[in-house]
Amino acid sequence: MPDDTHPPDVEPSDSDRDDLERLLAEFDALAETVDSPKERERVRSARRAAVVAVADAPVFGRVIRGFDRADLAEAFLGCVLFGIPMFVEGGTNEVGQHLATHPISLVGTLVGTVGLVVGILYVADIQDVRVQDPLFGVVPRRLVAVLGVSFLTAAVVMTAWGRVGWGEPVLALGDVVVAFVPMAIGAALGDILPGT
Structure with missing residues (x-):
């Protein structure tokens, strides 16, 4: 996830970044295993939703x-x-x-x-x-x-x-x-x- 999704003085913690990277890697691996274009689009849509959800997370813990x-x-x-x-x-x-x-x-x-x-x-x-x-x-x-x-x-x-x-x-x-x-x-x- 790009750093520009957060204000300049608030950054995600290292564990948040690691969790997000693992989740995105799993989405990428899942996209490789599905056969139909419709299923691939569903995986991509879920991946985008996960990125948005993390970007909109509250700043407690940042x-x-x-x-x-x-x-x-x-x-x-x-x-x-x-x-x-x-x-x-x-x-x-x-x-x-x-x-x-x-x-x-x-x-x-x-x-x-x-x-x-x-x-x-x-x-x-x-x-x-x-x-x-x-x-x-x-x-x-x-x-x-x-x-x-x-x-x-x-x-x-x-x-x-x-x-x-x-x-x-x-x-x-x-x-x-x-x-x-x-x-x-x-x-x-x-x-x-x-x-x-």
């Missing part, structure tokens, strides 16, 4: 590589969907005030959020996400983009909607971090879930 504008848009959409409740909920500011006065909790929340996103993208096996062309040879681009778009969106929207004032930067940071937690989770899921 290998995800690279990170492009479409992935960034999906991450942004996921972070906004998870973030809107945080922007309008007063509890966000209450928790932010607590984090602003407890620096260890603030740092712990940031580190925990990074850990959650790493877990979703690379550990939980929701999808087989591969690191391709990491920044500085070590930092995954997908991780940086998902975290970056989430944090930046939280800061911009909370500022624009008057939920934070930067006259007290530590308090504003605490509020943004509280919104950032679910937004980063939403961005990671939005980026890798099927249909996106």
Whole structure:
């Protein structure tokens, strides 16, 4: 099956390719054994249907590589969907005030959020996400983009909607971090879930 039946950053796994090649080889062998043109056409039709069925298979279990504008848009959409409740909920500011006065909790929340996103993208096996062309040879681009778009969106929207004032930067940071937690989770899921 040609690779152009899949989006550029989603590829079938090696076992999928092997299974498809075996199936197509069996169809070819079957076509050699039938005598009538009508039977050969039925085998060819079944072979084409198998190729189409594999090409239209859901993307769960596929290998995800690279990170492009479409992935960034999906991450942004996921972070906004998870973030809107945080922007309008007063509890966000209450928790932010607590984090602003407890620096260890603030740092712990940031580190925990990074850990959650790493877990979703690379550990939980929701999808087989591969690191391709990491920044500085070590930092995954997908991780940086998902975290970056989430944090930046939280800061911009909370500022624009008057939920934070930067006259007290530590308090504003605490509020943004509280919104950032679910937004980063939403961005990671939005980026890798099927249909996106």
